[in-house]
Structures are given as C-alpha cells and as structure tokens.
Amino acid sequence: MSPQPSLDAVLNRIDADLPQALERLMDLLRIPSISTDAAFKADCARAADWLAADLTALGFEAASRPTPGHPMVVGHGGTGDKHLLFYGHYDVQPVDPLVLWDRDPFDPIIQDTPKGRVIRGRGTSDDKGQLMTFIEACRAWKAVHGTLPGRVTIFLEGEEESGSPSLIPFMQQNAAELTADIALICDTGLHEDTIPAITTMLRGLVAEEFTIHAADKDLHSGMYGGLAANPIRVLSRVLANLHDDQGRITIPGFYDQVTELPEAIRAQWQSLSFDHAKFLGDVGLSVPAGEQDRTPLEMIWSRPTAEVNGIWGGYTGDGFKTVLPAQAHAKISFRLVGDQDPDQIRAIFRAWVKDQLPADCRAEFHLDGGAGASVMAISNPAFEAARAALTEEWGLPAAYVGSGGSIPIAGLFKSVLGMDAMLIGFARDDDLIHSPNEKYDLECFHKGIRSWARILARLA
Amino acid sequence: MSPQPSLDAVLNRIDADLPQALERLMDLLRIPSISTDAAFKADCARAADWLAADLTALGFEAASRPTPGHPMVVGHGGTGDKHLLFYGHYDVQPVDPLVLWDRDPFDPIIQDTPKGRVIRGRGTSDDKGQLMTFIEACRAWKAVHGTLPGRVTIFLEGEEESGSPSLIPFMQQNAAELTADIALICDTGLHEDTIPAITTMLRGLVAEEFTIHAADKDLHSGMYGGLAANPIRVLSRVLANLHDDQGRITIPGFYDQVTELPEAIRAQWQSLSFDHAKFLGDVGLSVPAGEQDRTPLEMIWSRPTAEVNGIWGGYTGDGFKTVLPAQAHAKISFRLVGDQDPDQIRAIFRAWVKDQLPADCRAEFHLDGGAGASVMAISNPAFEAARAALTEEWGLPAAYVGSGGSIPIAGLFKSVLGMDAMLIGFARDDDLIHSPNEKYDLECFHKGIRSWARILARLA
Numbered sequence: 001m002s003p004q005p006s007l008d009a010v011l012n013r014i015d016a017d018l019p020q021a022l023e024r025l026m027d028l029l030r031i032p033s034i035s036t037d038a039a040f041k042a043d044c045a046r047a048a049d050w051l052a053a054d055l056t057a058l059g060f061e062a063a064s065r066p067t068p069g070h071p072m073v074v075g076h077g078g079t080g081d082k083h084l085l086f087y088g089h090y091d092v093q094p095v096d097p098l099v100l101w102d103r104d105p106f107d108p109i110i111q112d113t114p115k116g117r118v119i120r121g122r123g124t125s126d127d128k129g130q131l132m133t134f135i136e137a138c139r140a141w142k143a144v145h146g147t148l149p150g151r152v153t154i155f156l157e158g159e160e161e162s163g164s165p166s167l168i169p170f171m172q173q174n175a176a177e178l179t180a181d182i183a184l185i186c187d188t189g190l191h192e193d194t195i196p197a198i199t200t201m202l203r204g205l206v207a208e209e210f211t212i213h214a215a216d217k218d219l220h221s222g223m224y225g226g227l228a229a230n231p232i233r234v235l236s237r238v239l240a241n242l243h244d245d246q247g248r249i250t251i252p253g254f255y256d257q258v259t260e261l262p263e264a265i266r267a268q269w270q271s272l273s274f275d276h277a278k279f280l281g282d283v284g285l286s287v288p289a290g291e292q293d294r295t296p297l298e299m300i301w302s303r304p305t306a307e308v309n310g311i312w313g314g315y316t317g318d319g320f321k322t323v324l325p326a327q328a329h330a331k332i333s334f335r336l337v338g339d340q341d342p343d344q345i346r347a348i349f350r351a352w353v354k355d356q357l358p359a360d361c362r363a364e365f366h367l368d369g370g371a372g373a374s375v376m377a378i379s380n381p382a383f384e385a386a387r388a389a390l391t392e393e394w395g396l397p398a399a400y401v402g403s404g405g406s407i408p409i410a411g412l413f414k415s416v417l418g419m420d421a422m423l424i425g426f427a428r429d430d431d432l433i434h435s436p437n438e439k440y441d442l443e444c445f446h447k448g449i450r451s452w453a454r455i456l457a458r459l460a
Numbered sequence: 461m462s463p464q465p466s467l468d469a470v471l472n473r474i475d476a477d478l479p480q481a482l483e484r485l486m487d488l489l490r491i492p493s494i495s496t497d498a499a500f501k502a503d504c505a506r507a508a509d510w511l512a513a514d515l516t517a518l519g520f521e522a523a524s525r526p527t528p529g530h531p532m533v534v535g536h537g538g539t540g541d542k543h544l545l546f547y548g549h550y551d552v553q554p555v556d557p558l559v560l561w562d563r564d565p566f567d568p569i570i571q572d573t574p575k576g577r578v579i580r581g582r583g584t585s586d587d588k589g590q591l592m593t594f595i596e597a598c599r600a601w602k603a604v605h606g607t608l609p610g611r612v613t614i615f616l617e618g619e620e621e622s623g624s625p626s627l628i629p630f631m632q633q634n635a636a637e638l639t640a641d642i643a644l645i646c647d648t649g650l651h652e653d654t655i656p657a658i659t660t661m662l663r664g665l666v667a668e669e670f671t672i673h674a675a676d677k678d679l680h681s682g683m684y685g686g687l688a689a690n691p692i693r694v695l696s697r698v699l700a701n702l703h704d705d706q707g708r709i710t711i712p713g714f715y716d717q718v719t720e721l722p723e724a725i726r727a728q729w730q731s732l733s734f735d736h737a738k739f740l741g742d743v744g745l746s747v748p749a750g751e752q753d754r755t756p757l758e759m760i761w762s763r764p765t766a767e768v769n770g771i772w773g774g775y776t777g778d779g780f781k782t783v784l785p786a787q788a789h790a791k792i793s794f795r796l797v798g799d800q801d802p803d804q805i806r807a808i809f810r811a812w813v814k815d816q817l818p819a820d821c822r823a824e825f826h827l828d829g830g831a832g833a834s835v836m837a838i839s840n841p842a843f844e845a846a847r848a849a850l851t852e853e854w855g856l857p858a859a860y861v862g863s864g865g866s867i868p869i870a871g872l873f874k875s876v877l878g879m880d881a882m883l884i885g886f887a888r889d890d891d892l893i894h895s896p897n898e899k900y901d902l903e904c905f906h907k908g909i910r911s912w913a914r915i916l917a918r919l920a
Contacts, residue, residue, distance in 0.1 A: 036779030094781055100677070162779050203682070207780045216744030217560070218895040222663070222865025225795055226707075226765035227756055228740065229749040232790075233703070233768055239693060240700035247686075280688065280820075284676030287819040290686040305686035308693055309783050310774035315791060319496030319622050320667045320827065321554055322793050322866075323769050323894055330692075331775060333782050335685055359747040360740075367780065405682025406782075434783055435678040 006145065007457045013140040014449050021136045021449065022110065022119070022442075024054065028090070028128050029108040029121045035070055035091035036162035044070040044158045047090045051156055058139055060154065067166035070158030074177070077138065078148030082460050085153045085180035085419070087409055088131025088187065089160035092123035093434045100436035110442065115430075117442040124440035125431035130186040131156060133426065133448035140453060150460025153180055157409070160187075163207065163369055164408060171416045182382045182420050182459070183413040186452075188403055189427035190444070191272065196390035196398040196451070199423035200378050201265075201301060204336030205406035206345050206370035207309075210353065211329045212238070213362050219324040229360045231328040232313045238356050239330060242306050247291040249306050251352045254345065259338035261302045265402075269297050272399060282430055301402030305335040334370075335406060342370030371408030377420045382459055386422060389454035393447055426451070466605065467917045473600040474909050481596045481909065482570065482579070482902075484514065488550070488588050489568040489581045495530055495551035496622035504530040504618045507550045511595075511616055518599055520614065527626035530618030534637070537598065538608030542920050545613045545640035545879070547869055548591025548647065549620035552583035553894045560896035570902065575890075577902040584900035585891035590646040591616060593886065593908035600913060610920025613640055617869070620647075623667065623829055624868060631876045642842045642880050642919070643873040646912075648863055649887035650904070651732060656850035656858040656911070659883035660838050661725075661761060664796030665866035666805050666830035667769075670813065671789045672698070673822050679784040689820045691788040692773045698816050699790060702766050707751040709766050711812045714805065719798035721762045725862075729757050732859060742890050761862030765795040794830075795866060802830030831868030837880045842919055846882055849914035853907055886911065 014021075033047035034040040048064040048071040055062035055075035062075030070091060095105040103109065108121030119129060134154070141148050155178060159166055171178055191197040212231040219228055244250050261269075276296035280286055290299040299305075313328030315321035334345055346368075353363050376383075378400060390398035403423075413421040426448035432438045474481075493507035494500040508524040508531040515522035515535035522535030530551060555565040563569065568581030579589060594614070601608050615638060619626055631638055651657040672691040679688055704710050721729075736756035740746055750759040759765075773788030775781035794805055806828075813823050836843070838860060850858035863883075873881040886908035892898045 036781065037777065094775070094777060094779075096775070096777065097678075161781075205682075205782070207782070209780070214745065217892065217897075218557075219743055220865065220894040221765075221767045221769055221793060222665075222795065222863070223760065223889070223893075224743070225767040225793075225864060226750040226759040226763055227736070227748050227864075228743065228745055229747075230767055232771050233699060236696040236699035236768070236771075239696035243693070276687070283679060283684070283688065285674065285688055285820045287689075288687050289689040289818065289820070296687055299686040300683065303686055305681075307681045307685040307690055307782075307784055308696070308774065309681055309781060309785075310776045311692050311696075311788065312772045312776040314768065314770035315554070315556070316770045316772040316789070317497065317554060317556065319554075320669070320791060320793070321496065321621075321769060321894065322665070322667070322767075324767055325769075328771065329776070331780060333681060333685075333780070335682065358749065360745045360749070403682070404685060404687075405680065429683070432677065433683075434680045434781065437677075 007454065009144045010140045010453045011450055013144050014136065014453060017140060018446055021132070025119065025129060025132045025445070026108050028132065029123055030106055032106045033091050033158065034094050035159050037094060041070070044091055048073050048158055051090055054135065055154060058142055067170055069166045072158065072166070072170055073156040074174070075154040076177070078150055078152045080150035080460060083151045083153065083180035084459055085155055085178060085183045086134045087155050087157070087183055087185045088134065089127045089157040090131065091158045091161050092126065092128070093161050095122050097436065102437055118439040119442060119445065120437065120439045122438055124438055125427045126433035126438065127160070127187050129440035129445055130425055130427065130448065133445060134184070134186055134452045136449040137452035137456060140449070141456060148460070149456045152460070153178065165369070167409065168412060168416060171412065175417055179417045179419055182380065182422060185407065185410060185421055185423045186425050187407055188423045188425035189429065191399050191401050192275065193428045195396050196394040197401045198383060198387060198398060199403045200376040200400045201402035202374040202407050202410055203304070203404055204340065204342060204370065204372040205408065206334040206336065206342045207331070207367050208333070208346060208349065209329065209331045209366040211327050211364045211366070213327050213364065214360055215326050218326050221322040221324040224324050228324055229358060230324055231361060232325060234358060234361050235313065235328040235330055238353055239308055241356065246293070247289065249304070251348055253348050254304070257339040257341065258304055261298065268400070269301070272401070279429060300404035302337055304337050304340060306332060308332050335404060337373045340372065342372055346370065371406060371411060374411035376410065376422065380420045383422060385458040386424060386455050389458050390424065390451055393451045393454055424451070424455070467914065469604045470600045470913045471910055473604050474596065474913060477600060478906055481592070485579065485589060485592045485905070486568050488592065489583055490566055492566045493551050493618065494554050495619050497554055501530070504551055508533050508618055511550055514595065515614060518602055527630055529626045532618065532630055533616040534634070535614040536637070538610055538612045540610035540920060543611045543613065543640040544919055545615055545638060545643045546594045547615050547617070547643055547645045548594065549587045549617040550591065551618045551621050552586065552588070553621050555582050557896065562897055578899040579902060579905065580897065580899045582898055584898055585887045586893035586898065587620070587647050589900035589905055590885055590887065590908065593905060594644070594646055594912045596909040597912035597916060600909070601916060608920070609916050612920070613638065627869065628872060628876060631872065635877055639877045639879055642840065642882060645867065645870060645881055645883045646885050647867055648883045648885035649889065651859050651861050652735065653888045655856050656854040657861045658843060658847060658858060659863045660836040660860045661862035662834040662870055663764070663864055663866050664800065664802060664830065664832040665868065666794040666796065666802045667791070667827050668793070668806060668809060669789065669791045669826040671787050671824045671826070673787050673824065674820055675786050678786050681782040681784040684784050688784055689818060690784055691821060692785060694818060694821050695773065695788040695790055698813055699768055701816065706753070707749065709764070711808055713808050714764070717799040717801065718764055721758065728860070732861070739889060760864035762797055764797050764800060766792060768792050795864060797833045800832065802832055806830065831866060831871060834871035836870065836882065840880045842880070843882060845918045846884060846915050849918050850884065850911055853911045853914055884911070884915070
C-alpha cells in the first residue's frame with residue numbers, strides 16, 4: 001500500500017503549488033454567488049464562467065451550461081476505462097446577519113488562529129474550498145504526468161443552496177455524458193475534526209414556508225386586542241405543538257416510515273466515541289435538546305427532525321407599534337430518514353396545521369420539492385479503496401459515518417443515473433458553514449487535495 | 461339649548477372655510493413625522509415648527525419647545541377666568557408594510573368612497589386630522605369675534621406613538637403654564653360610527669420586547685437540528701403558553717388587581733347594542749377570539765389583554781436557509797385595567813418567561829415604562845356640558861364609552877398636574893389607524909371642528 005513513485009511526484013507538486021492554489025481559491029471566493037437571492041444572479045453566472053475557464057485551462061473540455069436557473073459547469077478530461085464523476089457546488093448561502101461577520105464575507109483572508117491557519121469567508125468550506133480540492137488534485141496530476149490518471153468528468157452545480165430546481169432535468173437531459181462508474185462528492189466533513197470519513201447515510205429534507213392569515217388588514221391592538229384573532233399567537237401555538245415534551249414530533253403518522261438503526265451501525269457509531277459535550281460546547285450549548293430517549297449521535301445522524309428556520313410577523317423594527325397583524329409567517333424544515341417520503345410528510349404536515357386553525361384563520365403554503373434520505377452502497381469496492389487512500393493520507397483509520405445534513409445529489413446519482421455515489425469531504429464541525437465568519441482550515445484544504453490525488457490513483 | 465348668535469356665525473365660518481382648512485391639514489399630513497424611527501427625526505421637528513407657526517399666525521403665543529426627544533408645541537391664546545387645555549399629538553405610526561398602501565402614505569388625497577368622502581394618508585385620523593379640528597375651531601372663533609371665547613392653551617406632543625418618554629418631565633417642568641381647569645384630548649372616536657362619544661375608561665399599557673438566546677452563533681440545521689436548542693421553538697412555546705384554551709392569560713397573579721365592571725356601566729354598555737359581528741366583519745373576521753366568558757365589548761373596553769405585536773428570528777428572506785438561529789425575538793404588549801400596576805405586570809411576566817426556559821436558553825428584556833388604566837371624573841360638570849354640545853351637533857345623544865386603546869396622557873393630567881381630562885374624538889372604527897391606507901372621514905373632520913366650536917362656547 002505504499003505510494004507509487006508517480007503519486008509521490010503528484011503529492012510533492014501539490015505541496016509546492018499550495019500558495020498558487022490558495023490564490024485561485026481566493027479569486028473564486030470573491031464572487032458572491034448566493035443562489036437563493038435573485039440579486040446575485042449575475043454573480044452566480046460569473047462563478048460558473050470562472051470555473052469553466054479554469055477547467056479549460058487545465059485541459060478539460062469544459063463549459064458553463066445554461067439552465068432555467070443558475071448554470072451548471074461540466075468538464076470532461078482524461079481517458080481510460082474507469083470513468084469517475086466529481087460533483088461540487090459553486091453557490092453559497094446568504095450572509096445575513098451581516099453585522100455578525102468580522103469582515104466582508106466576500107473579501108476572503110488567511111488568518112492565524114489558536115487552532116491553526118484558516119481561510120475565512122463565505123463559501124470557504126461550503127463548498128468552494130472543498131470543490132477546489134479535487135480540481136487542484138487534477139491540476140497536480142496534469143502538471144506532473146501531462147494527463148489525468150483516468151477519465152474524469154467534473155460536474156458543478158449553482159443551485160445546491162436553493163433547492164436544486166434544475167438538477168434533475170439537467171441530469172436527465174445529459175444522462176449519457178454524466179453517467180460514470182461512480183460519483184465522488186465533496187461536500188461533507190471529517191469526523192471529530194481528525195478522522196477521515198466517508199459519509200454513508202444522509203437525512204432527506206422537506207422545506208416548507210407557510211403563512212397564517214387572520215384579519216384582512218393590520219389592526220390596532222388597542223381597538224381589537226383581546227377580541228380579534230392574532231395570527232402570531234396562532235402560529236406560535238402551531239409551532240409549540242410540533243413537538244411533545246420528550247422532543248418527539250407530534251404529527252400523526254410522521255414516524256411511520258422511520259427505520260431503526262441496524263445494531264451493527266449503532267455499535268460502530270458507539271465506537272466513534274462522539275463527544276457531544278464538546279460538539280455542543282463549541283457553540284455555547286451543553287444539553288442535547290432532542291428526543292430524550294436517543295443518543296446525541298442518533299439525534300443528528302439517524303433520527304428525523306422538524307426545525308423552525310425562520311419566523312416573522314407584525315412590527316419588527318425599532319421602537320414599538322401596537323399592531324395586531326393580519327399575517328404571520330414561518331419557514332420550517334424536516335430532516336427525513338429511512339423511507340419517509342417527502343411528499344407524504346409535506347401532506348401530513350399541511351393537514352396537521354389546518355386541523356389546528358381556529359375560526360377566522362387560514363394557512364397558505366408556499367414551497368415544494370424535497371428529497372428522501374440516502375444510504376450509500378458501501379459494498380461497491382471503490383468504498384474500501386477510497387477508505388485506504390484516506391487512511392494513508394490522514395494517518396488514522398477512515399470511518400463510515402452518518403450525516404445530519406441533506407445532500408440530495410447523493411441519492412439522485414442513483415435514482416436518476418443509476419450510479420453509486422461516495423461522499424468524501426474535509427470540513428470541520430467548527431467551520432461555521434451557513435453562519436457568519438465561515439472558514440476552512442488550511443490543513444483541510446491542503447490534505448484534501450492530497451487525499452483526492454491518492455483516491456484518483458487508486459480508483460482511476 | 462339653541463345656539464347663540466355668536467356661535468352661529470362661528471359655525472357658518474367653519475362651513476365656508478372648510479376647503480382652506482383641508483389644505484392646511486394636507487400640508488401637515490405631508491410631513492412624515494414618524495416618531496419611533498430615528499430616520500424621521502428632522503421631519504418630527506418640521507411638523508412641530510409648522511404647528512407653532514400656524515398657532516402664531518392665529519394669534520397664539522406659540523413655540524416648538526425642545527425635549528431630549530421630539531419637540532413639544534405649546535401655544536397660549538385668549539383670556540378669561542376659565543382656562544382650557546387642548547392636547548393632541550403630531551407624530552404618526554410607521555407605515556410598513558408599505559406594499560399594502562394604495563399610494564404614498566405621505567401624499568394625502570381626498571377620495572370619494574361608497575361611504576362618503578375621506579381624507580387618505582398616514583396620520584389623517586391618528587392624530588393630525590383630529591388635532592386640527594380643535595385648531596380650526598379656534599381659527600373660526602378668532603376670525604368671527606377677533607378673539608377666543610376664553611383662555612386656551614394648546615399642547616401638542618411628538619412622541620405619543622413611541623411611548624412619550626419626554627412627556628412627564630416636560631409636564632413637571634412646565635406645570636404652571638400647563639395646568640388648566642380641564643384638559644380636552646382629541647384622540648378617540650365616535651361610537652359605532654355615528655354616536656358622539658366621550659371616552660371615560662381607558663386601558664393601560666405595558667410594552668415589552670424580549671429576545672431568547674440559545675447557541676452563541678447561528679447553526680446549520682442539518683448538523684445541529686434535533687440536538688441543539690432552537691430559540692424560535694422556545695419562543696413559540698412561551699407565547700403559546702401565554703393564554704389558556706379559554707383565552708385567559710396564564711401568568712400567575714396577572715388578574716389580581718383587575719376590578720370587575722360596575723353593574724351600572726355594564727347595563728349602559730348593553731344598551732349601546734355593540735354590533736360585534738359588523739365590527740369584526742369590517743376586517744374580515746367573524747368570531748370573538750378572546751376570553752370565552754366575556755362579551756365582545758368587555759373584551760376590548762374593560763378586560764386586560766396580552767398580544768404579540770411582532771415576532772422575528774432566523775432566515776426571513778426569499779428562498780430557504782437551513783439555519784438554526786442563535787436568537788429569536790418578540791414584541792408583546794399588555795393592556796391593563798383596574799388597578800393593575802405596569803411595573804408589577806412587567807415583573808411577573810419576566811419571571812414567568814424565565815421559569816419556562818429550558819437548559820442553554822436565556823431571555824433578555826429590552827423595554828421599560830408603561831401606564832396604568834384611567835377612569836375619568838364624569839362628576840365634573842364639564843362632562844355634561846360637552847355631552848350636550850356633542851348631542852346638539854350630531855343629532856344623537858352623546859354616550860360615555862370605554863376604549864381598548866391606551867392614552868396615558870389622560871391619566872397623566874390627573875397624576876402630574878392634578879386636572880381632570882375629557883376625551884372627545886371623531887374617528888371611526890374603519891379609519892385604519894396604525895394600518896395601511898389610514899383615512900379620516902371628511903364629515904368627521906367638518907363636524908369635529910363644529911363640535912369643538914360648540915364645546916368652546918359652553919366651557920369657556
């Protein structure tokens with residue numbers, strides 16, 4: 001299992017080229033490609049163009065490809081019997097609340113911290129820094145050997161943070177060129193900051209925005225307060241009823257398609273000795289707040305959840321306004337596991353909300369779409385090969401882990417294109433993805449590139 | 461009780477001068493004097509200057525007087541043994557949501573509607589249109605007789621919609637010049653759109669803004685959802701617990717100082733035949749949503765309430781962000797009756813919130829101040845005199861009514877300056893005060909001016 005000479009040269013090249021790789025990443029980070037906000041549409045296109053140009057410079061046959069939403073970037077390079085597809089996304093989350101950032105989220109910087117050097121800025125970890133680890137590994141192979149170790153397709157999306165509306169149609173319309181032997185996805189993390197990990201279980205996601213309507217106009221709470229229905233109070237009741245005192249979701253039928261964790265996986269997870277006190281302590285918390293009869297790791301990897309992600313209604317500005325509003329709004333998301341069906345969960349949630357509305361109130365629902373949970377095919381030998389490569393690079397046995405997040409693409413490669421997918425990433429739990437002051441550790445970027453070089457050597 | 465010749469001439473003058481009176485009101489309405497928003501500070505000063513100049517032109521010794529907040533306008537005019545003080549406020553509510561206005565809130569217009577001609581714009585009814593009814597009555601007296609019928613002080617505030625922080629100190633510092641035989645306040649309405657009314661019971665108000673804190677930063681709901689405390693869920697539970705299923709407030713001790721309505725007043729209110737179906741129907745509602753064992757009129761005039769006036773937390777922009785926020789916020793107001801003490805209500809509310817917080821959550825409270833309920837001294841003969849004047853003008857017996865709104869000034873004239881206050885106003889229930897498309901009926905403006913002319917004749 002010792003590295004081949006050809007790989008050694010590639011790893012050396014990666015080490016030597018790191019400053020230039022960082023400069024390229026900084027260029028990409030400076031483009032505010034926030035996909036969920038229409039104001040940044042041109043920036044998303046610019047990020048796609050930047051990536052297509054970079055891949056072209058690398059010898060890929062690459063282009064930014066239009067969709068009804070933000071463009072996809074597809075590049076083909078190398079030759080060989082084995083065809084690997086790499087997936088990442090160039091869009092990023094919104095940056096609000098901007099006031100909590102220590103600096104401009106799109107003016108990235110390298111900073112020294114007590115825990116090492118970090119790259120700071122929106123998208124550093126999710127997912128621009130991660131997707132560039134693979135591109136830089138390809139660049140080093142190309143620089144050293146003049147070619148890639150096999151046939152590689154790079155497929156980059158610009159709508160991952162906004163529900164991927166164009167993804168399935170694009171995959172269907174371009175199935176022939178996108179179907180490979182296996183898909184490699186870099187949008188996950190290390191386990192406990194140090195253990196290289198392949199994520200084999202992912203929760204699904206249903207996102208829902210809804211509005212409770214009461215009066216047909218805002219009212220004065222002095223004139224109407226105590227007599228007229230208050231939609232904020234109605235919404236609060238609905239949201240308060242969503243969980244019982246034990247942290248279980250109360251929607252009838254919600255748990256019907258939830259499968260229990262196999263004993264073997266449960267045992268392996270216990271051996272991972274997840275330090276939930278540290279995981280929570282890092283963000284100022286101490287007590288697991290979920291289902292009281294579940295372990296913390298089960299709560300985030302294998303149990304379904306319902307969380308309120310946003311709420312608003314009435315007067316929210318400075319000072320006070322004694323208004324009794326006409327409407328109140330919430331954004332809510334469900335993480336799904338097992339065989340929970342997104343459409344069915346959405347349907348029973350909506351029915352459950354409507355059942356609770358008092359007279360004079362009605363609910364309006366705004367979002368659609370969703371994805372079920374995914375379990376990866378670890379019987380595919382590529383998994384053990386990648387695991388060996390990761391173990392080699394990081395010096396610790398790589399683990400198969402679950403993830404609380406939802407990465408629908410992993411399941412879509414199977415359901416749309418019939419290919420297995422493997423999730424490998426180098427993020428750390430304190431990367432603050434989706435939050436102010438997002439960062440990516442320089443060590444993760446560097447060893448991430450080296451990891452992909454090793455994986456390419458074994459798989460291609 | 462027939463009008464004196466001197467009054468007839470004044471009433472005729474009011475009728476003839478109505479177009480000019482409307483033009484003056486339009487000028488004042490165009491000034492966006494939103495007191496709660498610091499961005500409009502200069503506009504508040506401009507409104508005060510406009511009023512001081514108008515009173516000076518009328519022969520008052522008038523000035524805009526500085527305070528730590530927005531200025532007060534004080535004007536003295538006329539002579540005589542009887543000293544009347546008139547109070548109104550020139551500041552207005554914020555205009556959001558602006559999208560629900562049919563036109564610029566500060567570009568007022570006169571419109572024909574199926575229910576008659578209306579003046580449309582922010583502040584038309586609350587309170588610029590109302591305060592101008594008194595000034596125009598003075599103007600007509602002055603034009604016809606060269607003088608006012610008695611000694612009149614006009615006292616106009618610019619912070620009524622933002623908690624009146626400067627009011628008590630200003631009253632204390634200027635007690636000698638502000639203390640009169642009685643205070644006349646024009647910030648209330650007709651009963652059931654047609655019956656002239658003197659408001660003799662007002663609810664008090666405690667306003668509270670609070671924040672629930674959980675994690676020390678926003679979290680990714682995929683990574684932390686189901687494990688970390690969600691402050692929106694905690695806030696929803698607290699707000700849902702505020703009322704029981706019968707609509708009663710659950711804070712221990714909340715009702716301790718609430719007095720029951722005297723039987724005589726209850727009987728008079730029943731004779732008013734309040735049409736709650738129409739009152740609710742006008743705003744798209746049908747069912748009284750308050751305490752189930754109370755009549756609708758009790759709910760809004762004589763019972764304490766707790767209403768949520770605003771709520772916000774997490775991601776509230778377009779699209780979706782799977783964030784688990786660090787904080788959630790609410791603005792809540794209590795209407796007080798009887799002997800409920802604002803400070804005590806605030807204290808028991810805060811303790812009650814803190815009692816409900818789970819581990820890892822804390823609450824922070826931001827506002828202060830408040831006012832108890834007021835009951836007017838209807839034994840003062842000025843009340844019966846004003847009632848006769850109103851009956852004469854409107855052709856229907858004027859009523860003593862309660863009000864759900866809080867007008868702390870009414871109680872302050874008694875507690876700070878030792879004088880009785882009388883609340884007379886001409887607003888209608890469909891004026892949309894504090895709401896988009898606020899209006900004031902032209903008939904109310906016109907007959908309001910005539911009403912004050914009659915009241916001045918009887919009181920001064």
